Amino acid sequence: MKPQEYNKIITELAEWISGLKERRPSAGRRLLVESMTTDTEEVSEGLQRDVMERVSREIVLDADEGIDYKALADGVQPLLPVELKSPAAGEDEACQQLNDALERLQELLLGIAAALVHHRTDEDYVKLYEREQKTFARSQGVRRARLEYEDWREKECLGSPSMEELVEYRADMLLAMFDAGVFEEKVAGMGHCKRIHGEVEFDGLLERHKTAPDDVWKNYRCLRKLCDYADGLLVVNAKKAGTHFNAFRKEKGAKQKRTAFYKCMQKVEFAQQDMLSLRERPGVCQAALPDSRRGILEALAELVGYGEWVAPASDERIMEMLQNALGVGIYELTGEDAEMSETLWSMLEATGKLRVAWQNLIGYFAEKRFFNPMLGSPALNEMFFGNKELYQNIDKGRPGYKHKSKKWARVLPLLDRFVPKKDRQNDNARDR
Numbered sequence: 001m002k003p004q005e006y007n008k009i010i011t012e013l014a015e016w017i018s019g020l021k022e023r024r025p026s027a028g029r030r031l032l033v034e035s036m037t038t039d040t041e042e043v044s045e046g047l048q049r050d051v052m053e054r055v056s057r058e059i060v061l062d063a064d065e066g067i068d069y070k071a072l073a074d075g076v077q078p079l080l081p082v083e084l085k086s087p088a089a090g091e092d093e094a095c096q097q098l099n100d101a102l103e104r105l106q107e108l109l110l111g112i113a114a115a116l117v118h119h120r121t122d123e124d125y126v127k128l129y130e131r132e133q134k135t136f137a138r139s140q141g142v143r144r145a146r147l148e149y150e151d152w153r154e155k156e157c158l159g160s161p162s163m164e165e166l167v168e169y170r171a172d173m174l175l176a177m178f179d180a181g182v183f184e185e186k187v188a189g190m191g192h193c194k195r196i197h198g199e200v201e202f203d204g205l206l207e208r209h210k211t212a213p214d215d216v217w218k219n220y221r222c223l224r225k226l227c228d229y230a231d232g233l234l235v236v237n238a239k240k241a242g243t244h245f246n247a248f249r250k251e252k253g254a255k256q257k258r259t260a261f262y263k264c265m266q267k268v269e270f271a272q273q274d275m276l277s278l279r280e281r282p283g284v285c286q287a288a289l290p291d292s293r294r295g296i297l298e299a300l301a302e303l304v305g306y307g308e309w310v311a312p313a314s315d316e317r318i319m320e321m322l323q324n325a326l327g328v329g330i331y332e333l334t335g336e337d338a339e340m341s342e343t344l345w346s347m348l349e350a351t352g353k354l355r356v357a358w359q360n361l362i363g364y365f366a367e368k369r370f371f372n373p374m375l376g377s378p379a380l381n382e383m384f385f386g387n388k389e390l391y392q393n394i395d396k397g398r399p400g401y402k403h404k405s406k407k408w409a410r411v412l413p414l415l416d417r418f419v420p421k422k423d424r425q426n427d428n429a430r431d432r
Contacts (some may be wrong), residue, residue: 001050004066006043010105011072013039017079017098025086033082033094040101044108052108055115059128059242061249064116073109076102125242132245136262145266153274163278163331166271170234171200173267174223178211180260183222185251193218197312198320199229201421232330233272236265279330289328296348297328303358306384312420313370324418325411331418340414343407356393358384360408363397364415 017036023029054060080102082095136142157165195217202220206213226241227234245258289297304318323329327341347357362380365371371380381391396404399412 007067014075030091030094033098037098037101040105044105047108052112059124059246069109069113073106076106122239126238129238129242145263149267149270166275170268170271171202171205173264175209177264178219179209182257182261183219186222187215187218190218193221198317310370317420321418325414340411344411347407359393360397363394367398
């Protein structure tokens, strides 16, 4: 029997028992009390079998669907003790048996309520997540997600998605999850939320989704509590996701929201599998570079390490940007991007010009507000080189400098494509 069916039975039984106190003496009154005792015991046996044994063994998401065990237990209390007006022979004993049965029912209801809110082991939450995942798979959810992903792959990417397309697709699927209200209840209670830099970018995709721009990063914060992020990939943490499913099991539409979560994360996984395949392509492998270019990358990594960066910049994000711009990151560069990348390489490879190119980059980063704004070009030169020699090259690298070299002007659009993005909301607040 389903839990909500017990709710109806216990409610009706309580109404019948509450009327016993007003029932006039009659030949059949004792039989009625005994009948209610039998009904109460049967309800307890059913709850023990269908609910208590299950929730004692594992987390059951629908165990309290349509039923509030504590409220029902509280409703039993006013019935006790059951007493009759002018009791006849044998009626006191019959009432005592009914009282005992009601007390056992009340204790069982409170026990179930306690089991449902009790924090379980990590293993229990992992099992819950995996069990729900299997339910999704058995309903052909994985197969449908695969078909939809392959359809996108063929129609939009002609069977060969680029890294940029995969990154955008992943963000699109996360927005679809937010549109489905998977984190609706949590987001409703959140205040202002800063964006998480360096992971997933949603800019340019918001117009085709219904989630309010201000709520996107709130949703992403909620998602990140259920997922680990490493090496550019989002991976569901089964323990945390299982804990979330259990905590929000009574939320309106909880089952549909769990399905939306699995569907979107399945598509994200498909996209990330393709992303990993692209990363392994020979053209992206730094080991395939000539020794001279590998040496330049090592020199750049050392220079980046001297920087006192201001968010969203950091050692890791600046180095990732440079690797992408130089064609040895996660993006495959083609056409004009590849040409601009070669121009940047030529600036770094020119004899004795690595320092000059880096000074130009310092100027670029300074105009992006990646350093303390109180530091001028001489101070920035000291930060990276320990002196002020030729600090004017920093000014020449600022995008706003009017007389920059043709080569430098040529590579700026490439740098803009991969530069760490600032939080627009924070920028607007600071500008005001």
